[in-house]
Amino acid sequence: MLMQDSIDLALKMTTGLPTKLILKASAAHPKPEGVTFSYGTAGLRTKAAVLDSVCFRMGLIGALRSKRLQGKVVGLMVTASHNPEEDNGIKAVDSRGEMLEAAWEPFCTQLANASTDDELISVLESIIITFKIDLSIPATVVYGHDTRPSSPHLVKALVDGLVAFGTQLIDAGLKTTPQLHYLVKAHNTKGTPEAYGEPSEEGYYKKISQAYLKLVAGKPSLSPLVVDCANGVGAPALLAITKYIAADALPVRILRTSTGVQGALNNGCGADFVKTNQRLPIGLEKDGIEAGDRLCAFDGDADRLIYFYCNGPPSTKSSFRLLDGDKIASLATDYISELVKKADIDIKVGCVQTAYANGSSTKYLKQRVPVTCTPTGVKYLHHAAEAYDIGVYFEANGHGTVLFSPEAVRTIKAAQASPSSPAAQDALEQLEQLTELINQTVGDAISDMLLVEFILRARQWGPEEWDGAYEDLPNKLLKVNVKDRSAFKTTDAERRLTSPAGLQEKIDELVGKYKGARSFVRPSGTEDCVRVYAETALASDLDSLANGVAKLVQESSGST
Numbered sequence: 168m169l170m171q172d173s174i175d176l177a178l179k180m181t182t183g184l185p186t187k188l189i190l191k192a193s194a195a196h197p198k199p200e201g202v203t204f205s206y207g208t209a210g211l212r213t214k215a216a217v218l219d220s221v222c223f224r225m226g227l228i229g230a231l232r233s234k235r236l237q238g239k240v241v242g243l244m245v246t247a248s249h250n251p252e253e254d255n256g257i258k259a260v261d262s263r264g265e266m267l268e269a270a271w272e273p274f275c276t277q278l279a280n281a282s283t284d285d286e287l288i289s290v291l292e293s294i295i296i297t298f299k300i301d302l303s304i305p306a307t308v309v310y311g312h313d314t315r316p317s318s319p320h321l322v323k324a325l326v327d328g329l330v331a332f333g334t335q336l337i338d339a340g341l342k343t344t345p346q347l348h349y350l351v352k353a354h355n356t357k358g359t360p361e362a363y364g365e366p367s368e369e370g371y372y373k374k375i376s377q378a379y380l381k382l383v384a385g386k387p388s389l390s391p392l393v394v395d396c397a398n399g400v401g402a403p404a405l406l407a408i409t410k411y412i413a414a415d416a417l418p419v420r421i422l423r424t425s426t427g428v429q430g431a432l433n434n435g436c437g438a439d440f441v442k443t444n445q446r447l448p449i450g451l452e453k454d455g456i457e458a459g460d461r462l463c464a465f466d467g468d469a470d471r472l473i474y475f476y477c478n479g480p481p482s483t484k485s486s487f488r489l490l491d492g493d494k495i496a497s498l499a500t501d502y503i504s505e506l507v508k509k510a511d512i513d514i515k516v517g518c519v520q521t522a523y524a525n526g527s528s529t530k531y532l533k534q535r536v537p538v539t540c541t542p543t544g545v546k547y548l549h550h551a552a553e554a555y556d557i558g559v560y561f562e563a564n565g566h567g568t569v570l571f572s573p574e575a576v577r578t579i580k581a582a583q584a585s586p587s588s589p590a591a592q593d594a595l596e597q598l599e600q601l602t603e604l605i606n607q608t609v610g611d612a613i614s615d616m617l618l619v620e621f622i623l624r625a626r627q628w629g630p631e632e633w634d635g636a637y638e639d640l641p642n643k644l645l646k647v648n649v650k651d652r653s654a655f656k657t658t659d660a661e662r663r664l665t666s667p668a669g670l671q672e673k674i675d676e677l678v679g680k681y682k683g684a685r686s687f688v689r690p691s692g693t694e695d696c697v698r699v700y701a702e703t704a705l706a707s708d709l710d711s712l713a714n715g716v717a718k719l720v721q722e723s724s725g726s727t
């Protein structure tokens with residue numbers, strides 16, 4: 168295109184930009200000085216006190232993204248998940264209910280950091296031109312928030328951003344992150360053959376509870392499950408779904424439900440606390456927990472799930488046993504791949520993990536299905552899982568789901584017309600219900616919990632039998648504070664460093680000294696640190712390897 172032509176086109180595209188309205192609204196949401204924001208693995212996340220301008224600007228992004236997608240509904244969720252209560256954050260949900268397209272992330276970062284009116288407008292213009300956005304298309308955005316005290320204020324800021332573009336608003340109110348993803352997909356598929364469910368919170372409960380009830384029908388009940396809701400939004404959501412599922416179908420004791428209590432959120436409880444500290448939530452042993460009880464925990468926005476139990480007195484630290492995302496992936500993959508065999512259909516099941524997956528889980532899974540390793544961050548796992556007919560993906564921290572390709576769904580439905588045997592018919596019915604039970608937009612603590620409960624019930628397994636699938640290798644995750652984490656660059660799904668020069672060779676040399684060991688280093692996408700992961704065959708080697716690698720990182724970078 169000639170230079171003049173492209174200038175003319177750019178002018179034409181941006182003439183509809185409501186500059187005055189945007190700047191007037193923006194004046195009420197000034198960017199704090201001296202803060203740099205970054206749209207990372209989980210959107211923009213930091214101290215709530217500095218997020219007002221970010222939320223306003225993400226409102227502008229939401230409107231533009233909806234216009235770019237021909238007016239389809241997109242989502243904005245205000246949450247900081249498992250972070251401390253004083254933090255908050257915002258993430259965007261694309262029209263199929265998945266994470267925001269990665270190409271938009273750098274623009275979110277630029278817009279959040281624009282420090283003058285001119286810069287703000289110029290970033291908006293570059294978004295409009297880059298993505299060829301027709302501003303005359305009306306936008307619709309659905310937005311929700313978690314239980315943080317700062318959330319309602321931040322929602323007001325994002326609404327101001329949406330209104331500046333004349334966006335049609337759908338206020339979803341208090342929601343779990345996966346409920347918001349569900350709503351986006353349900354709105355966009357309403358009235359189509361792919362209708363995902365009614366676009367309402369009730370629609371969400373109905374869809375998954377009906378599938379669960381069909382799946383567990385006729386299968387003997389298990390002992391009650393104890394759920395730690397992290398004092399977050401998972402508590403009201405779980406309470407709500409128990410109204411749709413009778414107690415004999417889901418015997419459950421719901422704990423850590425103090426959503427309104429200041430300082431309670433994620434404090435000494437929740438999935439992240441349990442996974443990182445490899446221990447019971449604080450004080451849980453006083454809640455009448457007994458050895459062998461089946462326990463699980465959600466994170467603050469209920470998109471992660473971790474199971475655990477004690478194989479001895481709960482007061483003894485050594486009795487704690489973790490059933491993390493890897494164990495959930497293994498349970499689900501094993502069960503689903505067996506179902507596919509019984510159903511006698513040509514469907515390829517695969518599993519996706521990250522480098523943080525315990526080596527024993529990868530070995531267990533590889534004996535059953537193909538396994539892919541991706542970089543950290545759900546968006547990578549999600550996309551890789553789409554390559555399989557049925558793709559199970561979980562991060563070790565408990566974030567994950569199962570994806571059924573449209574082709575797999577068609578094959579399952581078609582085979583139901585003429586199943587090869589009664590056993591095949593039963594397996595096909597189960598597979599069909601699983602496509603309804605599982606929230607395929609994103610990891611969902613409630614839906615994943617019902618999946619686990621169903622499989623355990625079908626197998627009549629307690630936590631010990633599930634845990635018996637394989638023994639985790641001893642492992643450790645350390646944080647190292649460095650001057651500049653961007654100096655750490657990785658390759659091979661983050662399993663090897665390419666920079667700082669020479670560091671990987673030193674790590675290799677050290678790892679080689681320990682039996683059956685593995686270690687890798689990568690910069691965090693959500694915190695200002697470098698993470699060191701170490702795994703060894705012998706528990707006695709673990710600290711020495713993890714600390715040794717951390718020391719190498721410090722020496723190579725000049726720690727803070």
Ligand SMILES: CC(=O)N[C@H]1[C@@H](OP(=O)(O)O)O[C@H](CO)[C@@H](O)[C@@H]1O
Pocket residue numbers: 208209248523543544545562564566690691692693694698
């Ligand atoms: C080791 C680890 O647990 N990393 C987490 C963490 O990412 P980092 O990039 O490691 O900070 O937060 C992400 C978002 O919640 C989550 O997807 C990921 O698994």
Ligand SMILES: [Mg+2]
Pocket residue numbers: 248249466467468469470471
């Ligand atoms: Mg979360």
